[in-house]
Amino acid sequence: MDYGLTGKRSLVLAxxxxxxxxxxxxxxxxxSNVLLCGRSEDKLAAGVEAINAKGQGSAQYTTIDLSDKDxxxxxxxxxxxxxxxxxxxxxxxxxxxxxSIVGVDGALWRAQFxxxxxxxxxxxxxxxxxxxxxKWGRIITVGSSGVVQxxxxxxxxxxxxxxxxxxxxxxxxxxxxxxxTANMVIPGRIHTERVDELDAAASKRTGKxxxxxxxxxxxxxxxxxxxxxxxxAAVAAFLASQGASxxxxxxxxxxxxxxxxx
Numbered sequence: 001m002d003y004g005l006t007g008k009r010s011l012v013l014a015x016x017x018x019x020x021x022x023x024x025x026x027x028x029x030x031x032s033n034v035l036l037c038g039r040s041e042d043k044l045a046a047g048v049e050a051i052n053a054k055g056q057g058s059a060q061y062t063t064i065d066l067s068d069k070d071x072x073x074x075x076x077x078x079x080x081x082x083x084x085x086x087x088x089x090x091x092x093x094x095x096x097x098x099x100s101i102v103g104v105d106g107a108l109w110r111a112q113f114x115x116x117x118x119x120x121x122x123x124x125x126x127x128x129x130x131x132x133x134x135k136w137g138r139i140i141t142v143g144s145s146g147v148v149q150x151x152x153x154x155x156x157x158x159x160x161x162x163x164x165x166x167x168x169x170x171x172x173x174x175x176x177x178x179x180x181t182a183n184m185v186i187p188g189r190i191h192t193e194r195v196d197e198l199d200a201a202a203s204k205r206t207g208k209x210x211x212x213x214x215x216x217x218x219x220x221x222x223x224x225x226x227x228x229x230x231x232x233a234a235v236a237a238f239l240a241s242q243g244a245s246x247x248x249x250x251x252x253x254x255x256x257x258x259x260x261x262x
Contacts, residue, residue, distance in 0.1 A: 004242030006031030006057075010088040011079045012068065013123070016043040017238050018192035019142060020092040022229035025050070025238040027088065028057030031253055035079055036061040040114055066093055067115040072122035077128075086127040087134070088240045091120040091141040091164075098201045101155025108247045109156070121167065125225045128175065137180035145188045146249070149259050154198075154207065165251060172249035181248035183239050190256025191226040222257035 005027060012024040016038030024034045028051045034224045036044050036059060043059035051059035064071050079086050096112045124139060131137025145151065146158040147165050165184060172182035189195060199217070203210045220226055235254045238244055253259055 003016075003030040003237060003240070004045075005088075005165070005240060008032045008087040008240075009079075009082060009085055010034045010240070011075070011086045011123075011127070012036055012090040012092065014038055014094055015090075016040040016047065017192060019187060019190060019229055019232055020090070021047050022233035023090050023092070023140075023230075024059065024144075024166065024237045025241060026230070026233035027061055027090075029054070029238060030057065030241070031087040032057045032088065032139070032240075033083055034059045035083055037062060037064045037075060037078075040064050055169075067111065067117045069114065072119050076126040077124060083112060086131045086138075087125050087131065088138040089124060089140070090236065091124065092140065093120065095141075095144075095154075096156040096160070098153045098198060099155060100117065100153065101159060104156060109119070110154055110158060117163050120164060122139065124171065126240075127178070132175065132178045135179040135222040137175070137178070139168075139171065139180065139182040140236050140243075141182070141184045141240050142236075143184045143186040145186050145253070145255050145259050147184075147186060148253070168251075169249045176248055179245075181239070181245065183248060184240065184251045185232070185236050186255065187227070187232050187252060188254055188258040189212065189221060189226045190232050190251070190254070191228055195226065202258050220258065221255075225256070227256055 010032045013019050014020045015024045015036040021067045025038050028034045041063050048059040048061045060082050064075050093116045099152040144161045146164045168182050168184045199210050199213045202213045232254045
């Protein structure tokens with residue numbers, strides 16, 4: 001299937017590693033010109049080199065910290081400079097520290113809201129005028145299975161990522177007539193460094209070994225294993241495709257069946 005993304009310009013947030021990096025690779029493999037961004041210049045440079053070596057699409061990078069209040073305007077300026085604009089925006093952010101939702105310090109709430117929610121709102125608003133002008137655009141926001149089935153000990157994540165569900169649906173309604181889709185993709189246990197970090201935190205909290213934590217997590221997933229980043233990225237790439245033009249306002253699960261609700 002030809003996804004029709006040759007020459008499309010993609011901005012992928014938090015793409016120095018894990019899911020974000022894999023989505024950038026998947027979009028480039030379909031011929032898109034991709035801008036990766038994140039805090040780790042070494043990892044970004046390596047990711048760009050790997051993408052460009054394949055000769056499908058192209059990749060560039062810029063370093064940015066989404067917790068900075070001017071990050072959205074700076075990032076959009078770079079995207080304009082390096083890509084000429086943005087056709088496909090992948091909203092992805094790092095996760096907050098694990099812990100209870102009760103008794104969270106107000107400063108921590110505000111800092112995580114700025115990085116995980118406000119930057120997504122701001123960069124999307126900056127990209128939308130050009131998408132509307134060309135009558136084509138894709139907004140893909142990476143969420144968490146916690147927006148459907150709240151995850152234990154990830155209270156901040158459950159709350160803030162749930163905010164993006166209502167926002168995604170609202171945006172999709174307002175931009176659909178301009179040929180723009182907006183969807184959320186939610187991962188289950190996709191094997192990334194972040195998942196390894198959460199397993200280690202659970203091990204420390206419960207006194208169980210990391211292997212026991214991971215084994216129990218895999219046993220609770222109907223497919224019996226963690227997913228890989230390429231599987232998740234393939235879903236995102238399809239949502240960016242020409243063929244997905246009638247899919248909007250949706251929350252798409254890529255979780256191996258882990259979420260128990262219908």
